[in-house]
Amino acid sequence: MAAALSADERWMTLALDLAARGLGRTAPNPPVGCVIVQDDEVVGWGFHPRAGEAHAEVFALRGAAARARGATAYVTLEPCSHHGRTPPCADALIASGVRRVVVSALDPDPRVAGRGVQALRDAGIDVNVGVLEAGALRQQAGFRSLTLRGRPWVVAKYAMTLDGKVAALGEGNGAVSGEAARARSMTWRDALDAVAVGSGTLHSDDPALTTRGVCGGRDPRPVVFDRRARSSSQARAWRPGSLLVTAPDAETSAFEAAGVTIVRAATPLEALTGLGRLNISSVLLEGGPTLLSAFLDAGLVDEVRVFIAPKLLGHGLPPLTSPARPMHESQPLRDVTVETLGTDVLVTGLLSDIPRL
Ligand code: AOF
Ligand code: ZN
Numbered sequence: 525m526a527a528a529l530s531a532d533e534r535w536m537t538l539a540l541d542l543a544a545r546g547l548g549r550t551a552p553n554p555p556v557g558c559v560i561v562q563d564d565e566v567v568g569w570g571f572h573p574r575a576g577e578a579h580a581e582v583f584a585l586r587g588a589a590a591r592a593r594g595a596t597a598y599v600t601l602e603p604c605s606h607h608g609r610t611p612p613c614a615d616a617l618i619a620s621g622v623r624r625v626v627v628s629a630l631d632p633d634p635r636v637a638g639r640g641v642q643a644l645r646d647a648g649i650d651v652n653v654g655v656l657e658a659g660a661l662r663q664q665a666g667f668r669s670l671t672l673r674g675r676p677w678v679v680a681k682y683a684m685t686l687d688g689k690v691a692a693l694g695e696g697n698g699a700v701s702g703e704a705a706r707a708r709s710m711t712w713r714d715a716l717d718a719v720a721v722g723s724g725t726l727h728s729d730d731p732a733l734t735t736r737g738v739c740g741g742r743d744p745r746p747v748v749f750d751r752r753a754r755s756s757s758q759a760r761a762w763r764p765g766s767l768l769v770t771a772p773d774a775e776t777s778a779f780e781a782a783g784v785t786i787v788r789a790a791t792p793l794e795a796l797t798g799l800g801r802l803n804i805s806s807v808l809l810e811g812g813p814t815l816l817s818a819f820l821d822a823g824l825v826d827e828v829r830v831f832i833a834p835k836l837l838g839h840g841l842p843p844l845t846s847p848a849r850p851m852h853e854s855q856p857l858r859d860v861t862v863e864t865l866g867t868d869v870l871v872t873g874l875l876s877d878i879p880r881l
Contacts, residue, residue, distance in 0.1 A: 666805030689840030
């Protein structure tokens with residue numbers, strides 16, 4: 525049985541749940557949640573809804589008003605100490621009279637990086653850092669990757685049959701996984717900034733790359749990798765905000781005329797750096813095998829999420845086209861989770877460490 529949560533962990537869980545409401549909406553800023561607690565009762569709460577709007581602490585302090593005095597504030601990220609688009613949250617917390625601040629993870633933004641915690645301590649506030657830190661790092665992977673590496677956090681996703689095939693060859697293709705699995709992957713499209721496919725998948729599936737309206741109507745930015753820029757400009761993935769990643773010398777005027785943003789890159793790393801410059805902090809790579817393998821082989825996949833469906837297909841398309849290697853060179857995932865969704869199995873794990881201070 526899992527160990528019971530401490531009171532601090534329970535309140536931080538609530539703050540993390542609030543922060544999650546901003547996932548996919550705050551880039552280049554982090555998703556952040558804040559809860560203010562007085563005598564075991566929530567007196568204020570908030571989350572950062574999007575870049576340019578108020579920080580989580582501001583909403584929570586507004587709600588708490590005078591009841592913040594002597595209270596404890598739980599924040600999923602170190603309160604900021606800089607004058608950015610908004611004034612410093614550390615100052616607002618100090619002015620409110622909170623007695624204690626519990627922080628999950630330090631802010632890697634070089635303008636903050638420990639100074640927020642220092643300012644609170646200098647004002648005599650009791651500060652505790654690191655409560656449920658692993659959960660916060662996970663939630664802030666995109667922000668951390670963009671801030672510390674200048675490129676988005678990359679999640680590779682596919683669904684395969686029990687005999688390791690992601691699609692039938694030729695005609696007669698349909699969904700591999702069941703409804704529960706597909707509903708879960710819609711929540712990922714909702715929580716990540718962008719969703720990417722290669723030109724082969726665009727051609728064979730013509731995916732809409734939306735959340736199908738199931739997650740509050742916000743869709744990720746579609747990214748199509750097409751070196752030659754020969755995809756149909758009529759594909760469903762093209763909409764305002766879509767991106768085309770193509771070779772430096774590709775002819776793209778038809779796409780530009782349709783309002784598609786062009787990213788020119790000769791390598792997967794250049795492509796990610798280009799997306800980072802456009803404030804994309806996380807990307808869901810949805811295939812196909814050529815795209816996934818190009819990123820995996822370049823060491824640029826940070827996280828893997830795979831559905832396995834209990835069906836056998838026989839001859840078909842494998843998820844990856846990477847070159848063969850001996851078993852002792854296989855890449856083990858870390859922080860592995862296994863879950864069943866209907867009769868499908870979801871396996872997730874990390875290939876990279878989440879960037880941190
Ligand atoms: C917090 N609480 O809710 C958020 C923080 O441009 P600005 O003014 O919004 O500042 C963005 C930076 O502020 C961002 O890089 C990160 O360091 C911090 N985000 N900090 O105390 C929040 N969203
Ligand atoms: Zn702030």
